[in-house]
Amino acid sequence: MNSSRGKPKGNPTLVAALKTLKRLQEKHDGVVEASDLKDDEQRILLVETGFLRPVMKGWYICSSPSDNDADTTAWYASFWAFVSGYLGKRFGKRYCLNPEASLMLHTGNTTVPRQVTCVTIDSGTSKVDLPFNTSLLVYPDKNRVPNARVEVRGLQAWPVAEALCLVGPSFFVNNPREAEIALATVRHASELLPTLLAGDKMVTAAGRLAAAFEFVKRPDEAEHIQKAFAKLKITLKLVNPFELAEPTITPSKERSPYVLRLRSMWAGWRQDVIDVFPPAPGIKQQAADYLAQVQERYVSDAYNSLSIEGYRVTDELIERVASGDWNPDGDSQHNRTRDALAARGYYQAFQAVKESIGKVLAKNNAGLVAKRDHHEWYAELFGASVTAGIVEASQLTGYRRGPIFIRNSMHTPLPSDALLDSLETLWDLIETEPEASVRAVLGHHLFVFIHPYFDGNGRIGRFLMNTLLASGGYPWTVIRMSRRDVYMKALEAASVQGQIKPLAEFIAQEMNEWSPERETKNNAKG
Template sequence: MTPNGTGPNPNAVKMAAALRALQKLQDKHHGVVESKDLSDEQRDLLVGTGFLKPVLKGWFICGNPKDLPGDTTAWYASYWPFLSGYLTKRFGKRYCLNPEASLLLHTGNTTVPRQVTVVTKQGGTQVVKLPFETSVLVYPDEKRVPKTRADVRGLQVWPVAEALCLVGPQFFTHHSREAEIALAMVRDPSELLTTLLAGEGMPTAASRLAGAMAFVGRTQDSAAIVNTMKSARVHVQPKNPFELEQPTLPPSRERSPYILRLRSLWSSWRQVVIDNFPPAPGLARDIEAYVHQVEERYRSDAYNSLSIEGYQVTEELIERVAKNGWDPENNEEDNASRDAMAARGYFQAFGAVKESIRRILVGGNPGYILKADHREWYSELFGPAVAAGILKRHQLAGYRTGPIFIRNSMHTPLPRDALLDSMEELFRLIAEEPEASVRAVLGHHLFVFIHPYFDGNGRIGRFMMNALLASGGYPWTVVRVARRQQYMDALELASVKGDIAPLTRFLAEELQAEPEARGAAE
């Protein structure tokens, strides 16, 4: 109200107007804001309240007022939209990412890079410093901006085949997974030969690509490159640029970079898991005794798993909701309690997971069972929020319908249009994997890597891990909140650096913790 109490507070009116203006910009420019897009008053108000975060002089991104200093989430979440908006506003379409950066985007690399190289048709060389030690190197070279470009994430990039011809041998050693995926995305060697035969020909690149094709098992395509170049009087001697002992991808007709990445990760990681995880005891013979042990772990698991996600959970709350002492319709405290809803949902989901485990213990294929049951787990996990009117019923229907970001992670979960195929592939990999340890560790991590839901991915991922541990006779394993940072660091190393060993060893340690420690609500 105004001082005399006759109307709305003018500061509130200004704030509402600024937020409306920001919402329009967010919808139009994906949260990338230039100074001139807002009035000085609106911009200062939004920056002061934390709704806008400065990136560089004259440029901003949308922020969350609750973010603490040093929180990287807003920047990593906005990185690609910012880069697209910034480059488009500066150069229109008169630019292109260099071949290396182009291939990383084409192949679904999900990590925010430290630096991206951009080639423009005019201007000067410049290093644009961005938040959290990221940057953009811009330099002019009209000959390195192709006439035909692809658009990935709103950015101008080289087409896959042309980029493969232009990258040096270091790309195949430093980014071997992306190189394999890019080769798999090339349907026919003619796509490469168009570039390899241009001008005076590219014998070194042709030798490299012929060797690469032979390494990944496409011997006919390798021979086609050699023979076609020979017909053009260019001598080519195939040379394998990879330093891998064997390819991580078998030849296939699959062209989705996300499915190819999942296959490559699984293939290259499975032996690491086997080497760093205890051998499976074997499927439990006494099903009821095993399920009883699972039930005994409920209190500890609920406390630790919910606490890892940031819920303020007490032993009393867990006990109360486990005994159905939760009534959102008639109890005002329960209706307003996010923590109570989370605890009740966890209790219901835990029960659904137990039933899935029973089916696994009688010999069902764990991949098929998880594929069929994980949606029910999710529905039970968030059913109380629907009952309380916090979520709409349709939000229980399926996977997320938009982007999502993991707090302070450089890993960007898969885009919505890749979710269905990627989840289908994940369950196929689980179903065909003979080692329970591999199913449990990689099933857990790759589910979180994909991040198919708007919320609950960590909890569902840990449920999945324990159901898959049961498929090898391992005990239900609690990831303790006291070790939350080690857990998050290990997940980040696997997602960003491609190193699954720390997560494998971490989960093995939690598996082998003394029962007292495993059950402690630390």
């Protein structure tokens, strides 16, 4: 934390600066250019107090005063908004992301990339170095900027069909999930033909895409491409660009890239979970005995529970600064109150989850139980905070209605307009999955991956995990605070690197390692 940050008391200058920043934050998604802040004194004050963080000369992002220099959260949360703002300011619409980056955006990839490549109509070549080893590569090539560009997340991009024709075979090897999703969003092969028939250089691409359609079980599209070239007396050589053993998306009319991604992740990961997780023991105990063991673990589970919070300038914050009731280093009394309410809410939610587990033990479908009951868990989790006036009651009525981010993660949770379809897909996948281990591991991860609430996603995700573990007779599993870093790295490996095994292995280890005696000893050490 910057040493220059003090504790303002009713600071009217900071209040005015925060009001300006709030307007800019809402207008530009947390990205601020120096020229947007007409008052240099406000800009300097916001940087000194930690509400603004420099990105490059003349550009800033909104940040938290509690962030240190190594905290990546604000940058990852603002990455795409910054790229959009910077490119728009510098080039207007006279640019386009390259085909690879275009497809990553179209297919709902949620990972912040290390480098984005942008092609311009007229400019020099440059590499813009950005925070935390990210960068923007810009080079001119008017022939690689299409006339019919589309806007995705405020960025100029190639249409899906054209981009698929232009990416090389390595894209299908390095990004198979995105390649499958892109193919699934193409309704008919005729969308590809204007690009594929444009010149001799596209014959290889045509053979590659025809083979790709055959691989994903859409032979009619493969045949359509071959017949179009046959009319020109060209016989295509079909070379499957995928290295997957089998496709992870079955043909359907679904076009949402987020829904397709969830289905692909589930199909592509389920065998990995089965391979590393112990076989389900089955429900052998009486429900009362199982629930008694669940209750035995309550204290340990509550002690180890963690939350992940985001940060934005709000009207409440501005009011606290205006009244002098704000401390950049944190308010110990406020934190104690919040923690006490969180503990009470956790207890009430835990009891609600136990009731849901009772339904599962009575052989009700675990996915249906969780689908129907998870809102009740959430309401109980924050009920005490609503009563105390800390949380608005409206926040308990549904899912978040805006963006959110996960601290220090390169994964960006799904946009709010994708939540309902994505959650409906997740419940369907859980309901129809025959293996309890897969239900629990993938159900937990994908719920957190979606991040449907503004707060409490991790706690609800672990409640979901344990409800689904119960469906296979597995014991209630405590994720220990002492292994928090391992847990977070495993979640990140799944969300960013597409590797689910570390998380499945971690949960299996936690399930086998817990005991009341060991946990009492660990807590005493803490």
